[in-house]
Amino acid sequence: MNSLAQRLNVDRLLLQAPMAGSQGSALALAVCQAGGIGALPAALLTPEALVQELTTLSQGTSRPWNVNFFCHTPPTPDTAREARWREVLAPFYAEAGLDIAAVPAGAGRVPFSHAVADLVEPFRPPIVSFHFGLPAPDLLARVKGWGSVLLSSATTVDEALWLEAQGVDAVIAQGSEAGGHRGMFLTNDLTTQVGTFALLPQIVATVQVPVIAAGGIADAAGVRAALALGAAGVQVGTAYLCSDEALTSPIHRAALQSETARHTALTTLFSGRPARGIVNRVMRELGPLSPAAPAFPTATAAIAPLRAHFEKQGSGDFSPLWSGQNASGCRSAPAAEITRDLLKGF
Structure with a gap:
């Protein structure tokens, strides 16, 4: 022992x-x-x-x-980066019929x-x-x-x-x-x-x-x-x-x-800090490591409404599907x- x-x-x-x-x-x-x-x-x-x-x-x-x-260490607020992040997410908000201006900032x-x-x-x-x-x-x-x-x-x-x-x-x-x-x-x-x-x-x-x-x-x-x-x-x-x-x-x-679990990547899209999850639509379309994503943990606030909307439709396209590279167990x-x-x- x-x-x-x-x-x-x-x-x-x-x-x-x-x-x-x-x-x-x-x-x-x-x-x-x-x-x-x-x-x-x-x-x-x-x-x-x-x-x-x-x-x-x-x-x-x-x-x-x-x-x-x-x-x-909680990050210093960066209004310019937050605005850029919302600009990047705006087309997805429009697709979902959501108002991105109504999303409050949050630490998460x-x-x-x-x-x-x-x-x-x-x-x-x-x-x-x-x-x-x-x-x-x-x-x-x-x-x-x-x-x-x-x-x-x-x-x-x-x-x-x-x-x-x-x-x-x-x-x-x-x-x-x-x-x-x-x-x-x-x-x-x-x-x-x-x-x-x-x-x-x-x-x-x-x-x-x-x-x-x-x-x-x-x-x-x-x-x-x-x-x-x-x-x-x-x-x-x-x-x-x-x-x-x-x-x-x-x-x-x-x-x-499912077979999708065979493909994971490190991504900053869901929290602002690198984390490994199953590759989904938002990771493919924005790239998993977007420089637009605000610092951890502030990226979460703006992507959370998209996650909630698409999960109601039965889709994980905007969800953090955390997984290691070996999901066989x-x-x-x-x-x-x-x-x-x-x-x-x-």
Whole structure:
């Protein structure tokens, strides 16, 4: 048993990836009850919902669980860029019969803060993880004071070294195959992003803390491959998106289980930050990495009405269909069954 597993009092480190918008505590609990480590994504939760979900988790299992936060820096408002973004989207609004002038600006996702920490502190989560680096030192000190295991994602060796220097307990090596938002934070250069099985051994050889592999792992064979390259554990997301307990929409589920899931790309269109999803109409017509998209997370506000309109028509053409490059493990089944199958790789 490795040091991180010992600290968490588990024999195998199978982490379910936190997937904001596609799950809640039900999925996390199902994974925990089957022998994995479930996660609660907090990025989109209201304060009331966060407390409710943390209460459900803390009362529902004696096993370790993870609560995940974004720790981005909110951007400075850029009215010119916002106007350009709306100009780019205007033809789609006209097609849908929507008034783009009626769309309010909005932040979409709120970073970890002392106000959020005040809500979380009474629960003292077994694990707290971050995406996009780490919060400010005073916030980080609060989390460490709870006795929580501290995790964060690294997409390069440099990011892993930085995280280790800040005192994380383990690094999540997020390969470019992973679905959803890239955790990159020291650079915006997408040419630095490499695959899991190229990134993982480099990070393992460079840092002293345990390394958890994430990206493209969809079955027990993928788990075994990651462990063979030195991973202390694995984090799996896409394979859970069609589970019974996931909140994934019918449109998203259908895409994940179709041939279209074979073609994914990194895109900034839905949030302003690179994230991997299944290629759809808006990605094809605007290009997945549009320079017009406002900075994260402000791009969301103007594209959200298009998403809502077209989803009512049964179309995911303007929806963020998050998926990793390997959706082969994504099936309709109880999360416990998916977890047990993945655990066979340890």
